[in-house]
Amino acid sequence: MTVEPTDPTAPAPSDFIRDIVAQHVAEKRYPKIVTRFPPEPNGYLHIGHAKAICINFGIARENGGTCNLRMDDTNPAKEEIEYVDAIIDDVKWLISGWAEHQLGFKRKGATPAAQIVDGKPDYYLASVPADAGQTELEPFFASHYFDQLHDYAVELIRRGRAYVCDLSPKDTDDYRGAPDRPGKDSPFRQRSVAENLDLFARMRAGEFPDAARSLRARIDMASPNMWLRDPLLYRIRHTAHHQTGDKWCIYPLYDSAHCLSDYLEGVSHSLCSLEFTDHRPLYDWILEALGLPRPLPHQYEFSKLRPTYMIGSKRKLIGLVNSGVVTGWDDPRLPTIRALRRRGVPASAVRRFAIGAGVTKFISTTDIAVFEHAVREELNPIAQRRLAVLKPVKLVLTNIPAGEKLECAATNDPQSETPTTRTVHLTREVYIESDDFAEVPPPKYFRLKPGGEVRLKYACIITCDEVIKDATGAVVELRCTADLTTRAGGPNVDRKVKGTVHWVSATECIEAKVRLYDRLFTVPEPGLDDDFLKNVNPHSLEVVTARLEPALKGAAPAQYFQFERLGYFVLDARDATPAKPVFNRTLPLKDTWAKAPGGK
RNA sequence: UGCCUGAUGGUGUAAUGGUAGCACAGGCGACUUUGACUCGCCUAGUCAUGGUUCGAAUCCAUGUCGGGCAGCCA
CATH class of the missing domain: 3.90.800.10 (Glutamyl-tRNA Synthetase; Domain 3)
Incomplete structure (x- = not known):
C-alpha cells in the first residue's frame, strides 16, 4: 500500500470500514463521525493497539470527526489507575503530528447530561478537543457513566x-x-x-x-x-x-457498558477487533431495546495486527516482565508503545507500519521485516549521521605526527536537499570497527586487509602496512599509512577504492555504553507455544563499550541518529546521564554483505 | 455434530462482473566517500469442484481448511 501516513493531506487508503463510513457520510446518517479508542486500564498499550488507534483516529481525521479516548473500566477488580496516565501518554505520543486535533477528551469530572430529544429523555456527553487547553480535561471513563x-x-x-x-x-x-x-x-x-x-x-x-x-x-x-x-x-x-x-x-459488564458508553458519547462507528463479532447482536439488542432517540452507533470488526517475533498477549507480556527476561514494561525489546519509543522508533514509523498493514477480517501475521522497513523508511531521511565504533581496533597512521589534528567535514544529513556538515579530526591514532579488518579476507571482501587499501570516511585513503598481535594472536593494532592527497580538496580526492570504513579519533572520542538489541524470540510465532519463554533469544541484548565521535556528547533523548554503516541509535532516555551516555540501537542498517557467503 | 467469520505470490494487501496490481521479503545488476539510500530488471498468487455469464478472484452451490464463541474478563 503506497500511503504516506505522515502526510496529513494524503488521500485515505480505502478499506471495507472506510467504505461504510464514506457511505454514511454521504447519506448524512450521523451529525458527525465519532470513533473511540477504548482500552481497559489494566496494562500497557502495545503495537497491536497501535493499529486500533490508527484506524479509529485515522477515520476521524479523514472525516473531520473526533476519536474519544475512553478508559473501559467496568471491572474494579482488574484495573488500576497507574495505567491510565501511561495510556494517555502513549496515545498522545503516537498521534502527535498526525491526529492530535482529533483526540476527544472531556472536562474533568463531566458526566453525561440529561436532555430531551424528540420529546424523549436522553443523556449525552460531548467531547472537547484534547488540545483545546483552556480548561482541565481528562479522557472519558466508562465508570463516569455508572x-x-x-x-x-x-x-x-x-x-x-x-x-x-x-x-x-x-x-x-x-x-x-x-x-x-x-x-x-x-x-x-x-x-x-x-x-x-x-x-x-x-x-x-x-x-x-x-x-x-x-x-x-x-x-x-x-x-x-x-x-x-x-x-x-x-x-x-x-x-x-x-x-x-x-x-x-x-x-x-462489558456488553451492557460498551454500547451505551458509545451512545452516550455520540459515537457513530465503534471499531473493534474480530473477537467481538459474536457480541455485535447483543450490542444492537441493548441499544434497540431502550428505544433511544439519537442515531445509534454500530460496531464493525477488523483483524488484529500480529507481527512475527513479537507477542501481544497481555498475559505473556506480564510473563516476560515478571520472569526477568526483560527489565520492565519499557524494555526496548518489548512491543509495548513505551518500549518502542525508548528503543528509538518514531511514532510516524509505528503509524506507517500499522496503517500499511491494512484493514481486513483476514487473520494474518505480518512479517517483522515490514515493521523494520517502516522504521528505516522514517529514520533514513531524518536521522543525523554520526561516526561511532562499536567494537574498536586501534589503527595508527604512522605518517601523521602525534598531536596533529586534520580537519575533516562530515555530512550530517545526506538525504537533505541542503546538507550540513560538522568537523571531525583525523589524528595519528584512530579506532576502526574490528569487523572492518580481516587478516585472511573472505572472497569479495573490500574492507581493510594486510597490504590493502580502504578509505576512512570523510578523511583519506589508507594502506595497511603492518598487523600487530598480542601473545594470543589477537590483533591489537594496525599500522597504516595515510595518503593525504586523497583528502577533500586534495589532488587525488577522486581516487576510488572499493571500501569505505567509519572511524573515530582515539584521542578525541568519548566512551559510551551501547545496547545492541535483536529480536526477542528465536521463532516467528512465539505466542503459538504456551511455553514461549523457551523461545527467548539469548542474544537479544548485547552491551558494548563503544567509542563515539565527540559531537555525540551533546545528544539529547528523542534525537535520532544513524551511526554510519551501523544502524539507527538513540540516547536511552532512562539510563543515560550527561557523564555516562547510553545509546540504544533501534535497528541495524540493512546489510547485504552479512548475507553474502563471505560475510559473517 | 450449533452459530459467526474468513481464504489472492513466501508475507501482507488491492482489483466491488472486464488486462490479477502494489508493498515487504528473495534474486540479479547499476550507482556509491555508508556493502546504506536510490534506480533498473527478475522470481512468485486467485483453497477445491461444479454452475451462471460473451466474460468470474468477484455472483450461486457444495466441499476443504483456518479463526472466534459455552467468564459474574474486556
Missing part, C-alpha cells in the same frame, strides 16, 4: 427486557447450555417488573453478597449465539473502584 448505565438498566427492567437472576455462577453456566446444545430458562426469568425493580435496588443497596444475584437481559436461552442466552448485564462486586470509590457494589 449513574446513567444504572438508569438504563432500570429502564430495561421496566420494559420487561431484563430480570434479576438468583442462579449461582455455576448454575448460570449449567443453564446456558453449550454451542451445540440450547440452554434452559432460569427459574427466575419470569419475575414481575416490580419484583425485579425491588431486587435490583437491593442489589445496588448492598444487601447481597458478591455473585449472589445478577441482572440479566431477557433474550433467548436457545439462541445459537451464546451471547444472546440471557447475558449478564450487572454483577455484584463489593470492591472499591479507582474512579468511583465505594459508591457502587454493582458493576456493569
Whole structure:
C-alpha cells in the first residue's frame, strides 16, 4: 500500500470500514463521525493497539470527526489507575503530528447530561478537543457513566427486557447450555417488573453478597449465539473502584457498558477487533431495546495486527516482565508503545507500519521485516549521521605526527536537499570497527586487509602496512599509512577504492555504553507455544563499550541518529546521564554483505 | 455434530462482473566517500469442484481448511 501516513493531506487508503463510513457520510446518517479508542486500564498499550488507534483516529481525521479516548473500566477488580496516565501518554505520543486535533477528551469530572430529544429523555456527553487547553480535561471513563448505565438498566427492567437472576455462577453456566446444545430458562426469568425493580435496588443497596444475584437481559436461552442466552448485564462486586470509590457494589459488564458508553458519547462507528463479532447482536439488542432517540452507533470488526517475533498477549507480556527476561514494561525489546519509543522508533514509523498493514477480517501475521522497513523508511531521511565504533581496533597512521589534528567535514544529513556538515579530526591514532579488518579476507571482501587499501570516511585513503598481535594472536593494532592527497580538496580526492570504513579519533572520542538489541524470540510465532519463554533469544541484548565521535556528547533523548554503516541509535532516555551516555540501537542498517557467503 | 467469520505470490494487501496490481521479503545488476539510500530488471498468487455469464478472484452451490464463541474478563 503506497500511503504516506505522515502526510496529513494524503488521500485515505480505502478499506471495507472506510467504505461504510464514506457511505454514511454521504447519506448524512450521523451529525458527525465519532470513533473511540477504548482500552481497559489494566496494562500497557502495545503495537497491536497501535493499529486500533490508527484506524479509529485515522477515520476521524479523514472525516473531520473526533476519536474519544475512553478508559473501559467496568471491572474494579482488574484495573488500576497507574495505567491510565501511561495510556494517555502513549496515545498522545503516537498521534502527535498526525491526529492530535482529533483526540476527544472531556472536562474533568463531566458526566453525561440529561436532555430531551424528540420529546424523549436522553443523556449525552460531548467531547472537547484534547488540545483545546483552556480548561482541565481528562479522557472519558466508562465508570463516569455508572449513574446513567444504572438508569438504563432500570429502564430495561421496566420494559420487561431484563430480570434479576438468583442462579449461582455455576448454575448460570449449567443453564446456558453449550454451542451445540440450547440452554434452559432460569427459574427466575419470569419475575414481575416490580419484583425485579425491588431486587435490583437491593442489589445496588448492598444487601447481597458478591455473585449472589445478577441482572440479566431477557433474550433467548436457545439462541445459537451464546451471547444472546440471557447475558449478564450487572454483577455484584463489593470492591472499591479507582474512579468511583465505594459508591457502587454493582458493576456493569462489558456488553451492557460498551454500547451505551458509545451512545452516550455520540459515537457513530465503534471499531473493534474480530473477537467481538459474536457480541455485535447483543450490542444492537441493548441499544434497540431502550428505544433511544439519537442515531445509534454500530460496531464493525477488523483483524488484529500480529507481527512475527513479537507477542501481544497481555498475559505473556506480564510473563516476560515478571520472569526477568526483560527489565520492565519499557524494555526496548518489548512491543509495548513505551518500549518502542525508548528503543528509538518514531511514532510516524509505528503509524506507517500499522496503517500499511491494512484493514481486513483476514487473520494474518505480518512479517517483522515490514515493521523494520517502516522504521528505516522514517529514520533514513531524518536521522543525523554520526561516526561511532562499536567494537574498536586501534589503527595508527604512522605518517601523521602525534598531536596533529586534520580537519575533516562530515555530512550530517545526506538525504537533505541542503546538507550540513560538522568537523571531525583525523589524528595519528584512530579506532576502526574490528569487523572492518580481516587478516585472511573472505572472497569479495573490500574492507581493510594486510597490504590493502580502504578509505576512512570523510578523511583519506589508507594502506595497511603492518598487523600487530598480542601473545594470543589477537590483533591489537594496525599500522597504516595515510595518503593525504586523497583528502577533500586534495589532488587525488577522486581516487576510488572499493571500501569505505567509519572511524573515530582515539584521542578525541568519548566512551559510551551501547545496547545492541535483536529480536526477542528465536521463532516467528512465539505466542503459538504456551511455553514461549523457551523461545527467548539469548542474544537479544548485547552491551558494548563503544567509542563515539565527540559531537555525540551533546545528544539529547528523542534525537535520532544513524551511526554510519551501523544502524539507527538513540540516547536511552532512562539510563543515560550527561557523564555516562547510553545509546540504544533501534535497528541495524540493512546489510547485504552479512548475507553474502563471505560475510559473517 | 450449533452459530459467526474468513481464504489472492513466501508475507501482507488491492482489483466491488472486464488486462490479477502494489508493498515487504528473495534474486540479479547499476550507482556509491555508508556493502546504506536510490534506480533498473527478475522470481512468485486467485483453497477445491461444479454452475451462471460473451466474460468470474468477484455472483450461486457444495466441499476443504483456518479463526472466534459455552467468564459474574474486556
